[in-house]
Amino acid sequence: MKLTAINPANGEVVRETEADNDGAIENKLAAAQQAFSDWRETSFAERAAVLKKIAADMRDRVEELAPLMTEEMGKPIREARAEVEKAAWCAEHYAEHAESYLAPQTLPSDATHSYVQHLPIGAVMGVLPWNAPFWLAFRFCAPALMAGNTCLMKHDPHVPGCAEAIADLFVRNNAPEGVFQALLLETERVERVLRDDRIKAVSFTGSSRGGAAVASIAASEIKPAVLELGGSDPSIVLADADLEKAAEILKVSRIINAGQSCIAAKRLIVEAPVYDQMLALLTEKFTALKGGDPALDDTDVGPIAREDLRNELHRQVQATVDNGARLVMGGELPGAPGYFYPVTLLADVEPGMCAFEEETFGPIGVVIRADDADHALRLANDTEYGLAASVWSTPERGEALARELEAGQVAVNGIVKTDPRLPSGGIKKSGYGRELGPHGIHEFVNAQQVWVGPARG
Template structure:
C-alpha cells in the first residue's frame, strides 16, 4: 500500500510520500536509543510541562489538523475537532496524574520484616523505545492514548502509522518537537507494514503496542514472542448492545444510532450487534431504524454532515460483501444496503434483521455503518448471543432493573460493560479486551504501567 493521502470523499490522491530508506530508519533507531538514555532521567514535573505544552499547541492547531484528518480518512470535520480536543484532554490528564500513578509503593511493614529486609519498595521504571503500530480510524487519538502515558513514564516512542494518514503521522512528530521534547523522544517512521517485523526484532526496540486487525496483531505478537518483548494489542470488536424491557427505549435508540455510526461505524468499540428482548424488540427496531435513516450523509467538510465516506474503496467493498452475504442468507434490510450514486467511498446507514450464525456478518467485524438486530427471549439468551463471538472488547446494556446489573457484569465476556450509555474511552478508565480483541490495557494507571519495569528494591540489615 503506498504511503499517500487519498481523499475518501472523491478518491483523489492529494499527496504521496516516499518511504524512509534503511539509512534513515537506522538513524532514527540510534536517535531513539540515545535519547532514552537521557530522557529517562528527567522528572515528572519536566515531562508534565512538556506534555501540557503539546496539549496547548494541539488546541491551537485544532481547526487545521481536523481538516487534515478529514481529508485523509473521511471523518466529519466536527468529529475530527472533537478527537483533537479529546487528545489534549488526555495529555493534560496524564501530566496531572502520572507522578501519582507511578509513585513508589511500600509493602506492608510486616511483609518487609518477614522478608528479612530493613526496608523495601516497588518502583516503576521506563523500559526504553516502544514501537507503536497504529490505525487510521482515530489517527490522533489512537496515538495519543499510547504516547501520553509512555512519555510520562520516561519511555520514547517510535510511530509506524497507517499508510493512508501520513500527514497526521508527521504532524504528531512535529507537535511533540514544537512542545520542546528532544528530537528523538517521539519519532514517526514513514515505512510500509512489511518493515515492522525487522524493526520489532531490533534489540533497541524494547516493546510494542498495536491497534488494528487480528492478522496484524497475530504477526506482531508472534515476533514479539520470539524476541521475548512485551506487547499490548487492541484488535477488532463486535460489541453487543443489549436492550431489556425496563430500558428507556427512546434514549436507548437515540444512543444506539450514535454508538453504531460515529466515525461512519469505523470503530473497534462501536456497538455492532443489537440484541433486544422480545417484549420491546419491535418498538426498539422501529425507533432505531428511523434514527439510522435520518442521519445526514454527505461531504465530511460540511458542518451538517453526520456520516462521511468510508476510509477506502477496499473497506467499502468488504462491508458490501458482508451485507450481500447476509441478504443471500435470508436477512432483511430494514434500511440502507445499497451504495449511493455519488463519487467517493460512501455507504449508507444500514440495519439488518433476521441474522443467523451461518452469516459472515455474525462472525466477522462489520467496519462501517451496518447494524445487525437480534431477538432475545430473556436475559440468559441475550448473554448467550452477546458472547457468541470471537471478540470481547466492550459491551453496552440498557436496563433500569438493578437485579439484572450484576448478572450482566458476571456473564458478559468483554473488557468493559457500559450500562445505559455507549462505550467511550476515557483516560481515567482502563481500555482493552479479551478473546481475539487482544490483551493488555491502555489508559488509566493500568495503561501507564504496561511499559514499565516493575522493580523490587530490597534492603538488608
C-alpha cells in the same frame, strides 16, 4: 517508495509522502535510544511540561489539524475536531496523574523496607491504524512518555499527513530530540524494526490478523506487547430499558466515524417483548442521519476510508441478507464518486449469519432478537471477540450482567467509549493488555522489586 493518502470523499490523491529509507530508520532508532538515556532521568514535572505544551498547541490549532483526518480518512469534521481535543486531554491527563499512577508501592516482608518502583524500559514502538489518527497516537504515547520511555510511532501508511503533523507537534514545542518520532513505513517493513534490539516493547492497534503477526514477532524476541484488536461488540437491550435513550445512544455508538470503530455497537441484541418497538426507534433515528461531504459541519456520516474496505462491507451486508436477514434500509452501493456507503439496518439477524459472525466496519446496524435476558447473554458471548459491550436495563440488572459478559469493558445505560481515566482493552481475539487509566501506564515499565536489609528477625 511513497505513502499515498487518498481522499475517500472523492477518490483523489491528496498527499504523497516519501517513506523512510534504511538510513532514516537507522537514524530514528539511534536517536530514540540516545534520547532515552536523558529522558529517563527527567522528573515527572519536566515530562509533564512537554506534554502540556503540546496539548495547548493542539487545542490552539484544532482547525489546522482536524482537516487532515477529514481529507485522509474521511472523518466528519465535527468528529475530527473532537478527536484533536480528546488527544490533548489524554496528554494533559497523564501529565497530571502519571506520578501518582507510578508511585512506589510498599510491600511488607522480612526486609527492613521492601517496595516496588516503576522504571522506564526504553524505546517503545506504536503500530497504529487509520481510523483515529490523533487519539490513538496519544493513547499510545502519553503514558509511555510520562513513564520515561521514548516513542517511535509507525502510523498507517494511508494517513501520512496525520503522522507527520503529530511528530511535528513535538518539534514545534521543543521536546527533546528523539523522544517522539514518526516512522514513515510500509506495513511490510515493520517486522525488521520491531526485531531491532533498541525497540523494547510494542503497542499495536488494528485487526486481529495483524495483531497475531505482531504478537508472534514480539514473542519471538521476548518483548512485551499490548494488543487492541477487532471487536463485534454486543449491546443488550432488555424489556425494562429506557428504549428512547437506548436507541439514541446506540445510534451514535454504531455510526460514529461512519461505523469505523473497534468499540462501536456492532450487534444490537433486543429482548423479544420490545424488539419491534426498538427496531422502529432505530429505523427512525438511522433515517434522520445525514450522509455526505465530511468537510461540512452538518454531515453525520462520511465515507468509508478505502474502496477495498467498502467492498468488503458490502459483501458482508449482501451475505447476511442472503443468509435470511431482513434489509430494513440501505444496503446499496451508491454511484457517486468517493467511497460512501449508506446507513444500513439489518433486522432478524441470527447466529451463523455473516454480520453476526464477522466484525462489520461501517454504518451497519445489526439487530438480533433474544427470547429473554439469559438468551441475550448467550448471544452476546457467542463471538470470538471480547472488546466491549453495553447493557440497557436497570442499573442492578446491568451490573449483574456485566459480570457474565466476556468483554474487557462494559457500559451500563451509556455509550461505550475510551477515556484517559479508565483502562481499556479486550480479551479473546480482541487482544490483551490494557491502555489508558492507571493500568495503561503500567504496561511498559519495569516493576522492580527492591529489598533493603537487614532482614528483620
